[in-house]
Amino acid sequence: MTSPSISSFFKELTAPDNFQSKKQQLEDFSTRHFQQKNRIVLITSGGTTVPLESRTVRFIDNFSIGRRGATSAEYFLKQGYAVLYLYRHRSLQPFHHRLDKNILDVLTVNRNNGATINVQAPFVESLAPVVQQYHLYHDSGMLCQVDFTTLDEYLLLLRAACEALRHFDKSALVYLAAAVSDFYIPAAQLPEHKIQSSNGKLQLSLEMTPKLLKPLVKDWVPNAFTVSFKLETDPEIMIAKAKGALETYKHQMVIANLLHTRRKEVVMISSDLEERVLLTDDDLDAGKEIEEPLIARLVAIHAETLS
């Protein structure tokens, strides 16, 4: 049972227009993979926005373009997991993010024998695996992408996704890589129109977002293997904050990382483990990604809990 305060918090949230169809999509995907006896991972990715007006012009956002989530999704797919990817609208998506952002630079229109559009020869070798893997995992139905923008949408979809995963019991992994706003402005306190900027200062008062990790672990997916992230800027407090989160929420793992070294160093922390995953600068220069060893370890640790 979810506590009354969490239930009433959820009642105040503003659902996206197409919430029911997204929910259905989550349930259909989950049901299919449950029947196929696949392991499944729910990945959340990107930042959430907190509107400062009800017809939103301004909002508070969290730094995250979703690289961790997008890259991790690919390595989970390669490990055979079905991937439910809950991501911030316009943040990075698996495979897509590996396209050169100037894809137009490498496309050419050819007009002999009717028009064709081709990727220029020098770029074919590096792009071909991206295009092929994208089609492989999309066509086989192993990847389901659902997007959100606001904190409200994120929370409602997260709960719906967890409910869809319930039947998986221990074979579900929940990988919470999204950067969720710690603060929000309750809908009842939002001005309808754009805040007018005439009186010199803008005073904002934000409430703390309830920690949804608590009902998630306790009620929504009590038997799943749940992994949260702790992103800090201060190395002095990172490990302590991670251990504190583990103690508070009683989930399976916290992955701690620092904003400025997050692509080369993360620390996996669980009740009986404190394990550093590292890339060297040479690894980075060679194009290695820390999500590859991280997901490999995580999948192995998850497998141990299933045996």
Next chain:
Amino acid sequence: MTSPSISSFFKELTAPDNFQSKKQQLEDFSTRHFQQKNRIVLITSGGTTVPLESRTVRFIDNFSIGRRGATSAEYFLKQGYAVLYLYRHRSLQPFHHRLDKNILDVLTVNRNNGATINVQAPFVESLAPVVQQYHLYHDSGMLCQVDFTTLDEYLLLLRAACEALRHFDKSALVYLAAAVSDFYIPAAQLPEHKIQSSNGKLQLSLEMTPKLLKPLVKDWVPNAFTVSFKLETDPEIMIAKAKGALETYKHQMVIANLLHTRRKEVVMISSDLEERVLLTDDDLDAGKEIEEPLIARLVAIHAETLS
């Protein structure tokens, strides 16, 4: 002469790492087109961020993906203008934004006679003009793109771009479509590390951003044709706010629009003009864009001031 308060405000701003090279890029582009006697437009596009911490995890952002700026840039190019496109990092870019965001869906790897990657036949007709126009305007050097993220970067680059345009006198058009934050937190008041969320509430106090339109019109590009935008959510105050801005800043035009109808209706307001530009729903369904008639009128009005 810029006023002392504006000068001291600018001294406090944090320049991006590569500011000097971006400034040089702006100057080189401008010099070349001045020598070629082209008309030029500076377009600003996308939102600016206001960091809440000096090592930024959280920030305030303005709703804008940059569609107005990206689309307008294309119509200015078609009208023969050189386009200086100052845009928010990761916001929409001319031509790019017309690619289906799922470009991977339409690409196929073919393995006969060595690997090639092609756009699938049904999509060639619609994508070929986008690819061709992109290459046409990039290869001819008519488009220069420079990106920003924070409010500070935007303001420094805006001033640098205006200084680069100075020689154009009346043949420069300045089209301020970016959604600039009205409020900011002075660098001296920023906490270094991520705000810790333990004490229940987050109180933020933001200062009003100085109105840079004033020195822009008065000092930076006094003879340019300067166009600003007024985006409101309340129809009751839109026109009055636009006229107020025109009176305060003494520039050439305000384009007023409402958040929820901005793709089908804008109002051009100048000292002797209040002209509505409208698309019907049928126009919208047929793929027409309001920037086409808007830029056509704007270019005509600009031409009148040059004759």
